[in-house]
Amino acid sequence: MMGIALVVLITLAAVAFVAYPLLGGMRRKRVPPMPDLETQTAYADAEEIELDFRTGKLEEAEYQALTQKATVAADDELERRIQALRKARKQPAKPAAGGKCPRCGAPYDAGDRFCAKCGASLVSARVCPNCGTPYDAGDRFCVKCGKPL
Amino acid sequence: MTAVTVGQWTLWIALAIALYGMIASILGARQRVPELVESGRNAVIAIAALAVISSACLLYLLLTRNFQVDYVYQHVSTYLAVPYVISAFYAGQEGSLLLWLLLLTVAGAIAVVRRRDWNEDLLPYVGAVVAGVAAFFLLLLTTLSNPFKLLPTNPGQGIGLNPLLENPGMIYHPPTLFIGYAVYTIPFAYAIAALATGRVGSGWVRGIRLWSLFAWLFLGVGILLGAQWAYVELGWGGYWAWDPVENSSLIPWLVGTAFLHSVMMQERRGMFKRWNIALATLTFALCVFATFVTRSGLIESVHAFGRSPLGYYFLAFLVVVVAVTAALVIWRREELKSKHEMESFLSREFSLLVTVLGMVGVGLAVLLGTLYPTLAESLSGQQLSVGPSFYSRVFTPLGAAVIVIIAICPLLAWGKSSPQRVLRAMLWPGVMAVAFGIALALAGIRPLYAVLGFALCVFVFTSVLVEFGRGWLARKRMTGESYPVAFLRLVNKNHRRYGGYLVHLGVVILAAGVIGSSVYTTDTTISLRPGEAMQVQGYTLKYAEYAIQPTEAKQRFAVTLDVSKGNRSLGRMTAEKNFHWNIEQWVTEVAIRPGLVEDLYVILSGLEQNGLATLSVQTHPMVTWLWIGGGLVLLGTLWAMWPRSEKKRAAGRAE
Numbered sequence: 001m002m003g004i005a006l007v008v009l010i011t012l013a014a015v016a017f018v019a020y021p022l023l024g025g026m027r028r029k030r031v032p033p034m035p036d037l038e039t040q041t042a043y044a045d046a047e048e049i050e051l052d053f054r055t056g057k058l059e060e061a062e063y064q065a066l067t068q069k070a071t072v073a074a075d076d077e078l079e080r081r082i083q084a085l086r087k088a089r090k091q092p093a094k095p096a097a098g099g100k101c102p103r104c105g106a107p108y109d110a111g112d113r114f115c116a117k118c119g120a121s122l123v124s125a126r127v128c129p130n131c132g133t134p135y136d137a138g139d140r141f142c143v144k145c146g147k148p149l
Numbered sequence: 150m151t152a153v154t155v156g157q158w159t160l161w162i163a164l165a166i167a168l169y170g171m172i173a174s175i176l177g178a179r180q181r182v183p184e185l186v187e188s189g190r191n192a193v194i195a196i197a198a199l200a201v202i203s204s205a206c207l208l209y210l211l212l213t214r215n216f217q218v219d220y221v222y223q224h225v226s227t228y229l230a231v232p233y234v235i236s237a238f239y240a241g242q243e244g245s246l247l248l249w250l251l252l253l254t255v256a257g258a259i260a261v262v263r264r265r266d267w268n269e270d271l272l273p274y275v276g277a278v279v280a281g282v283a284a285f286f287l288l289l290l291t292t293l294s295n296p297f298k299l300l301p302t303n304p305g306q307g308i309g310l311n312p313l314l315e316n317p318g319m320i321y322h323p324p325t326l327f328i329g330y331a332v333y334t335i336p337f338a339y340a341i342a343a344l345a346t347g348r349v350g351s352g353w354v355r356g357i358r359l360w361s362l363f364a365w366l367f368l369g370v371g372i373l374l375g376a377q378w379a380y381v382e383l384g385w386g387g388y389w390a391w392d393p394v395e396n397s398s399l400i401p402w403l404v405g406t407a408f409l410h411s412v413m414m415q416e417r418r419g420m421f422k423r424w425n426i427a428l429a430t431l432t433f434a435l436c437v438f439a440t441f442v443t444r445s446g447l448i449e450s451v452h453a454f455g456r457s458p459l460g461y462y463f464l465a466f467l468v469v470v471v472a473v474t475a476a477l478v479i480w481r482r483e484e485l486k487s488k489h490e491m492e493s494f495l496s497r498e499f500s501l502l503v504t505v506l507g508m509v510g511v512g513l514a515v516l517l518g519t520l521y522p523t524l525a526e527s528l529s530g531q532q533l534s535v536g537p538s539f540y541s542r543v544f545t546p547l548g549a550a551v552i553v554i555i556a557i558c559p560l561l562a563w564g565k566s567s568p569q570r571v572l573r574a575m576l577w578p579g580v581m582a583v584a585f586g587i588a589l590a591l592a593g594i595r596p597l598y599a600v601l602g603f604a605l606c607v608f609v610f611t612s613v614l615v616e617f618g619r620g621w622l623a624r625k626r627m628t629g630e631s632y633p634v635a636f637l638r639l640v641n642k643n644h645r646r647y648g649g650y651l652v653h654l655g656v657v658i659l660a661a662g663v664i665g666s667s668v669y670t671t672d673t674t675i676s677l678r679p680g681e682a683m684q685v686q687g688y689t690l691k692y693a694e695y696a697i698q699p700t701e702a703k704q705r706f707a708v709t710l711d712v713s714k715g716n717r718s719l720g721r722m723t724a725e726k727n728f729h730w731n732i733e734q735w736v737t738e739v740a741i742r743p744g745l746v747e748d749l750y751v752i753l754s755g756l757e758q759n760g761l762a763t764l765s766v767q768t769h770p771m772v773t774w775l776w777i778g779g780g781l782v783l784l785g786t787l788w789a790m791w792p793r794s795e796k797k798r799a800a801g802r803a804e
Contacts, residue, residue, distance in 0.1 A: 002151045003150060003151040003152075003153070003154030003155055004154065006151065006154075006155050007154060007155055007158040007159070007162075010155070010158075010159060010162065010199070010202065011158075011162050014162055014166060014195045014198070014199060015166075017191050017194070017195050018166060018169070018170070018188055018191045018192045018195050019188065020188075020191065021184045021185075021187035021188040021191060022184050022185070022188050024184075047643075048417070048563065048643075048646075049562075049563060049564075051620065051623070051643070051646075052562040052563065054623040054627065055616075055619040055620055055623050056570065056573070056574070056619065057560065057561070057562040057566060057570060057574065058562045058564075058566070058570070059565075059567050059570070062562075062564055062565055062567075065564075066563065066564050
């Protein structure tokens with residue numbers, strides 16, 4: 001009896017786990033990027049050629065030609081990668097289309113970079129909520145007004 | 150009986166989920182339904198979990214010695230020690246298949262969980278292949294080869310493990326091999342995924358680098374552990390007998406070696422795409438073949454566990470594997486064309502091609518030797534056997550060729566090397582090898598082909614050391630670092646290169662051990678009475694005492710000798726030959742005194758009631774070198790696998 005109960009339990013758990021994504025329970029996890037997969041190859045190639053040359057296994061002319069080829073390939077890869085990253089990245093954080101200044105609460109228009117009333121930055125996320133002075137990551141107090149951040 | 154019910158049913162559930170997972174993954178990927186892909190991925194994880202549960206059930210039944218379960222009855226007895234009860238898990242066919250399934254699905258689950266941007270498209274197919282292979286093993290486990298089969302009554306006592314298997318080797322050797330076999334599924338799965346998606350570039354090859362190194366390492370270490378076990382337990386004085394089961398584990402290792410090398414070509418040069426697909430598939434197929442040979446009894450061997458229809462299932466599975474891959478390769482033939490052309494014969498590219506051809510060639514030669522008796526028997530009806538003489542005739546030149554390749558290959562550069570450069574690079578190794586060879590010959594070492602073999606090993610050894618030395622000096626000149634710092638940074642900058650060289654070093658030390666032990670073994674049979682002494686090969690053996698006594702498991706016959714060489718005492722050695730009740734067979738326990746130069750190896754052939762003992766006294770030179778070489782191969786592979794952190798990599802590039 002115990003065995004059958006366990007089997008039923010295991011079956012239910014397994015089926016639930018497998019069916020979960022189909023029932024709308026899918027977590028769209030961000031895929032951790034592996035940024036320099038291709039460039040690494042190309043540069044590793046260049047590095048290898050250099051070591052071969054330095055240990056006397058390659059003629060000067062051959063070395064020059066191969067390095068030329070390898071670095072061009074590596075640069076191309078890098079460029080391609082940057083393009084891809086640019087495309088993939090979401091639009092840089094712009095102030096919302098209109099809204100209220102985080103310091104004084106005055107309304108502003110889309111595209112504004114500073115509050116027209118108090119001068120607080122609307123672009124930087126790291127702004128003292130009291131006086132609007134930008135601060136650096138890790139700061140614990142505002143350098144201007146001394147309020148805790 | 151709860152464990153029996155649960156263990157058996159989890160396999161059935163896993164089979165259903167595996168079939169679903171395979172279909173869901175492929176459909177989801179082709180129709181671009183992320184929910185289906187995700188569900189297929191969860192299915193792979195679920196079958197791994199179910200395999201763990203089922204395995205735990207079998208382990209529990211073994212440990213509680215529930216003899217009503219046929220498998221437990223066959224492989225465990227009440228007086229079997231606990232470590233061997235655990236190893237009984239894979240002592241038989243059913244348990245071995247379950248272990249395969251367990252390792253395969255766990256590796257598969259890890260593979261599908263490691264999601265990155267470069268493999269996102271590939272993973273559904275990787276999961277599908279893992280699920281498909283798992284489904285095959287589950288089919289066997291639920292029908293033909295059920296580890297949870299019950300006997301009508303509980304016999305109260307089991308047959309127990311074959312005493313030949315009661316050796317620490319039994320605990321380490323089979324699981325190590327099985328890890329190698331099972332993990333080779335992942336590179337194969339990636340190869341199929343690359344073909345299915347058409348992304349046959351360098352992405353998949355990089356993705357499987359760690360997997361294939363890991364599998365190769367375990368396979369190699371498993372083979373060596375098996376050799377070591379045969380050496381200490383079987384009592385025929387050898388570590389390798391060209392037994393079909395031994396061969397069948399060596400073949401995937403050889404082809405896997407070819408694969409490790411051909412992968413470099415695709416990464417660096419975009420060449421060998423077809424080779425890589427073919428080698429990944431071939432290695433996996435050969436791993437399945439090895440399981441099949443061990444478990445089917447189709448090929449007669451001391452390891453095979455009796456005939457069963459299982460063989461035909463394996464054969465059908467292999468045919469499917471090869472057919473699917475071949476069809477996909479034909480479909481993707483345009484994408485599989487090389488980006489580069491071979492530029493010169495004196496290049497790393499060409500030497501890698503030779504390496505790949507060499508390793509595959511050696512592998513196929515072993516395969517042919519293994520299959521030939523069976524094929525010949527089925528064609529002509531006559532029983533034939535291919536003995537060690539075939540292998541030594543074929544593999545002496547092949548082995549020498551492989552060592553020559555190892556010697557020359559790393560000296561060549563990518564692209565093109567000039568003959569002068571190569572000759573200059575060969576200068577020191579050549580001088581050392583010739584000097585060493587002449588010294589050996591003058592010292593009276595014969596036969597000459599062995600001297601030649603040792604000289605070749607010295608050549609490789611020196612050339613690897615020179616490689617390290619040149620890199621070291623070049624780095625020191627470039628950076629002005631102190632000697633120790635320059636060396637450490639050099640080997641740390643390129644794990645793969647220097648790990649690979651270390652592996653080469655290990656392989657030649659191993660090769661030297663093989664030459665030494667196969668050419669210079671001696672065997673002397675002597676008869677001694679208690680108290681007598683005799684000189685054999687420079688050793689003095691003095692008969693100290695003997696014992697003839699019955700125990701619960703066996704009738705024990707043992708002779709203890711005091712051994713000395715010159716005036717130096719080497720301690721006592723006890724050789725045994727025991728009659729085991731349960732299998733009604735004699736099992737020898739060899740006495741071995743290992744040494745760097747040679748091992749003293751004593752087998753008790755016979756012992757009479759009055760103490761008259763017949764002993765076979767053997768010396769096996771340089772066997773220890775096999776284990777040292779193997780250790781270096783292990784270290785080198787670990788070094789090559791060791792990841793460099795992203796930060797270090799970035800720093801290395803900025804230099």
